[in-house]
Amino acid sequence: MTPGERAAALEQLAAEVRGCTACRLHRGRTHAVPGEGHPETEVVFVGEGPGQNEDQQGRPFVGAAGGLLTELLELVGWRRDAVFITNVVKCRPPGNRDPEPDEIAACAGFLHRQLEALDPAVVVTLGRYSLGTFMPGAKISTAHGTVRPVDPATGAPSAVAFAMYHPAAAFRQTALKETLVADMANLPQVLLDARKARSTRIEGAGVDAEEGASRPAAGAPPGADLEAEADTPDDATFDAGPAAEPAVPDEQPPLAPATEDAPDDSDRTDQMTLF
Secondary structure (H helix, E strand, O other): OOHHHHHHHHHHHHHHHHOOOOOHHHHHOOOOOOOEEOOOOOEEEEEOOOOHHHHHHOOOOOOHHHHHHHHHHHHOOOOHHHOEEEEOOOOOOHHHOOOOHHHHHHHHHHHHHHHHHHOOOEEEEEOHHHHHHHOOOOOHHHHOOOEEEOOHHHOOOOOEEEEEOOHHHHHOOOOHHHHHHHHHHHHHHHHHHHHHHHHHHHHHOOOOHHHHHOOOOOOOOOOOOOOOOOOOOOOOOOOOOOOOOOOOOOOOOOOOOOOOOOOOOOOOOOOOOOO
């Protein structure tokens, strides 16, 4: 799939999500929240579902939890607009309740098609409902920070899943911010390993090296039983003290070819390119 085809496929999916009436959640929504990000990224973050702020704006992770996610990305030198962020369900469950199984099932096709279009190397699961989609049977308290190959049936045939707590969990248990920081610090290395694994598979399949060069691939298991992972209100306050210094790997992958929609500062060599 070319970059243009990938972007067009994602926009078509977003339009379908905005008009979807497949489950009861559409009745109370202000806006559906398809997801957003760079169409050429290799890293996709999948949360649980929109909260109140997301429902109002039609964008994922724009409340307090989204602010913490952006902070975590910045700790490893990544920008929010260089990854793709979406949720298991695309409409807000009433009162930020947990999504029901039939609601998750109704949205599963959208998530599958997003992953199919993006073909990521790494899917980062945020919270237990996302974890259950990509690491069935795992518990977030023991799975966080670990890697497992993604079932191709999810739509991401050459990706690994990397488990993390939902950022909102840190607003209920402040010690979890340190866990989130430590796990995020390992994500760049997870991506490097995933790229190497994808390249090996491409070579083993006899695919032209140039054909797979700009979109390389990837990865085995990973955690609290903070069962309520709804978004945190905008007026929440959080202070867990100074964050630990992330251990960004010394090895940096080669920069991907520049594209028309590459970020303005894409010539920076101190930032790992995600697309």
